[in-house]
Amino acid sequence: MADESFSVTDVSFTSDDTKATGETSQTQSSDDFGQSTVPLTVVSLNQQADSFRQQQKAVPELPSAKFQYSVWHDLKFVEVRGDELKAPRVRKAPVEEEKVLYKVVDEENKAVHHSIMGKEKTQHKIKMENWESAKYVSLSYQELNDRYQQNNMYRILARLRLVEYLNLPHNSITDISQFSFPKCEFLNLNNNYIASFKSLPKLPCIKYLLLETNSVGSLDGLRRFRSSGLEELYLAANPITFVPGYRSRVFQILPRLLMLDGIPKLESDLIKEPDLEDNNKGCVVA
Incomplete structure (x- = not known):
């Protein structure tokens, strides 16, 4: 059986069986002790995650985002006052955002x-x-x-x-x-x-x-x-x-x-x- 165990410094590869089943087998000889090994399954999953992140499009901005710096008294047609609000937002916006x-x-x-x-x-x-x-x-x-x-x-x-x-x-x-x-x-x-x-x-x-x-x-x-x-x-x-x-x-x-x-x-x-x-x-x- 071919040895599919490898150290982190080795060139990674995935066998045909691994691609088909997601399973890997590892053998380790006496010469391999002391070396850090990484299962091929983990490498494969990491590669898939990287590929997914690269293909993922930017999350669209929510409609409410345009109000992120708004305070209630800056809105038109608002009659409610601060003492009538349960938990008003009072955080001041940066000057450039105003x-x-x-x-x-x-x-x-x-x-x-x-x-x-x-x-x-x-x-x-x-x-x-x-x-x-x-x-x-x-x-x-x-x-x-x-x-x-x-x-x-x-x-x-x-x-x-x-x-x-x-x-x-x-x-x-x-x-x-x-x-x-x-x-x-x-x-x-x-x-x-x-x-x-x-x-x-x-x-x-x-x-x-x-x-x-x-x-x-x-x-x-x-x-x-x-x-x-x-x-x-x-x-x-x-x-x-x-x-x-x-x-x-x-x-x-x-x-x-x-x-x-x-x-x-x-x-x-x-x-x-x-x-x-x-x-x-x-x-x-x-």
Whole structure:
């Protein structure tokens, strides 16, 4: 029987039997030990995959692609306002793409976006956003990778004076301590890059604070929520949760807290930890 085993440096070939059945046979002599071998079936499949990729045509662009940079208040004949939307897109388009928006047309070759420009456009945007009246705001996954996008988000946060429910996960946020949400009772900042409680906004009425999957490594700054009436705090997947006595330390700082990481206050959480320090940083690996 012919030897169809070969090393990766050999010239690849496929027998007639392999082409017909997809099966291969391999024999290996003592001289072949130590060499890397590749079954002919694998080579054949890889060749087929390469051929398929080369023949595959480009995926056609979906009709919705022309709206990828559109914001609702840029569309014509739209009367809905920002405080009426459940999860509005607020991510600002690149400057070069904004010019393209006004060239987009529908099936009847009519302009999709309004043609308002300059100060009138700014006034129209502020009116349609109406963030000052918003009580429930969800601005997750806004892809704030560039400075101009971050500035646009911060512009909106500064206007949320009446917000009670604020959802901001997955936004790469590091610090929003310059903002104040005087009526906010629920704040979700999961999956961001917050490293300290000092990086949080002023929240005098907060009851539910979600900070899971961030970078909080210290309880420094947590005491500021002692008078806020905070009832539930979620810190799972933060470095601080690995500190010995973590739960007891949190409840000592916040005696009115009812729930931590989804678990109600336990009797074991009331044991006072010695040498309690707010600035206990880092995690301990046993």
